[in-house]
Amino acid sequence: MTPWRVSIAAAIASVLLILVVFELIRSRRLRERYALLWLLTGVVLLVLSLWRSGLNTIAGWFGISGYPPAILFAVGILFILLVLLHYSTVISRLSDQSTILAQRLALLEERLGDERQEHRGG
Amino acid sequence: MTEVLEAPSALDERLRVLRRIAIVPAYNEEDSVGRVLDELRAFDPGLEVVVVDDGSTDRTADTARARGAHVVRLPFNLGIGGAVQTGFRYAWEHGFEIAVRVDGDGQHDPRELGAVLEPVLADEADIAVGSRFSGRNGYRSSRSRRIGIRLLAWCVSALTRQRITDPTSGFQAANRLGIRLFAADYPHDYPEAEATVMVFKHRLRLQEVPVAMRARETGRSSITALRSVYYMVKVLLAIFVALFRRKAVPLE
Numbered sequence: 001m002t003p004w005r006v007s008i009a010a011a012i013a014s015v016l017l018i019l020v021v022f023e024l025i026r027s028r029r030l031r032e033r034y035a036l037l038w039l040l041t042g043v044v045l046l047v048l049s050l051w052r053s054g055l056n057t058i059a060g061w062f063g064i065s066g067y068p069p070a071i072l073f074a075v076g077i078l079f080i081l082l083v084l085l086h087y088s089t090v091i092s093r094l095s096d097q098s099t100i101l102a103q104r105l106a107l108l109e110e111r112l113g114d115e116r117q118e119h120r121g122g
Numbered sequence: 123m124t125e126v127l128e129a130p131s132a133l134d135e136r137l138r139v140l141r142r143i144a145i146v147p148a149y150n151e152e153d154s155v156g157r158v159l160d161e162l163r164a165f166d167p168g169l170e171v172v173v174v175d176d177g178s179t180d181r182t183a184d185t186a187r188a189r190g191a192h193v194v195r196l197p198f199n200l201g202i203g204g205a206v207q208t209g210f211r212y213a214w215e216h217g218f219e220i221a222v223r224v225d226g227d228g229q230h231d232p233r234e235l236g237a238v239l240e241p242v243l244a245d246e247a248d249i250a251v252g253s254r255f256s257g258r259n260g261y262r263s264s265r266s267r268r269i270g271i272r273l274l275a276w277c278v279s280a281l282t283r284q285r286i287t288d289p290t291s292g293f294q295a296a297n298r299l300g301i302r303l304f305a306a307d308y309p310h311d312y313p314e315a316e317a318t319v320m321v322f323k324h325r326l327r328l329q330e331v332p333v334a335m336r337a338r339e340t341g342r343s344s345i346t347a348l349r350s351v352y353y354m355v356k357v358l359l360a361i362f363v364a365l366f367r368r369k370a371v372p373l374e
Contacts, residue, residue: 022363025359025363026363026366026367028367031310032310032356032359032360032363033310033311033356035359036352036355036356036359039359096198097197097198100197100198101197104197
């Protein structure tokens with residue numbers, strides 16, 4: 001069985017994660033779109049740390065009999081991987097968009113420069 | 123009841139003296155945007171129109187320009203929230219006194235604009251929203267979608283302490299106050315429900331008006347079955363968090 005202290009510490013950590021994410025959304029430093037995965041992480045870890053018999057059962061499925069909290073680590077790592085993968089796709093999109101913006105800006109400046117020269121010439 | 127009889131001519135008078143604009147967000151709507159613009163002109167020839175082309179890859183912008191609309195082309199797709207906000211920024215910066223939002227896909231019938239504008243022109247509301255579900259109804263949609271909208275309607279009504287029947291409707295009219303708010307801040311992906319809560323937080327007056335809406339002429343709704351669950355969660359989170367904000371943004 002999971003030691004009580006582990007369960008309590010994990011639960012507190014999960015609650016803290018949820019609260020921090022919530023505050024970040026509230027203060028507009030984090031968009032809902034990017035917060036959902038973090039909130040899901042917090043909720044899943046909270047459930048697993050409080051639902052002690054469930055954690056045991058899940059550990060059993062994976063053949064972990066000695067130390068059920070290992071499942072907490074595994075789930076935590078899985079979610080971190082998901083968040084990172086998600087961020088990779090986001091960064092790819094952002095870099096595509098900033099390329100387009102830079103091109104648009106350069107073309108606009110070029111056009112403005114032309115007009116200025118025309119004004120001077122005329 | 124005399125008021126009702128007098129309404130049409132009175133409405134024209136009140137509208138005619140205002141600088142007014144229609145904001146038409148459009149994403150790949152070359153097949154429908156032309157008709158929307160024609161109908162807007164038929165409703166009110168003095169209504170200026172700005173089409174916000176949200177990174178379309180078809181001829182949406184050309185079609186709109188050919189009909190004399192102002193066209194703002196976004197360099198890439200921002201999503202409906204970003205596109206609509208662009209329109210409200212345009213309206214704010216160009217000093218328009220009243221703005222309506224009419225989607226480029228044709229689901230908002232410009233002939234209903236009189237009804238949507240009425241509360242704003244009568245100065246009973248800063249923002250008026252056409253609702254498919256309050257009163258007369260010509261609208262059919264899938265069962266899951268109706269349930270989703272009803273759940274959202276219940277949440278938004280509870281949060282704003284005002285009966286909201288169609289929190290996903292983008293058929294809106296706004297006065298200068300409403301334009302200012304939406305220019306400063308408009309929510310993202312699936313914005314209307316959150317915008318309703320935001321309007322309430324800023325203590326602007328919002329009123330729903332029953333309207334008939336059309337089924338989409340072309341294209342598909344941006345909300346597919348699986349995504350709608352994700353959007354539901356996201357929107358519920360957004361409107362819940364919005365409650366804990368003092369004000370959305372400092373207004374200029």
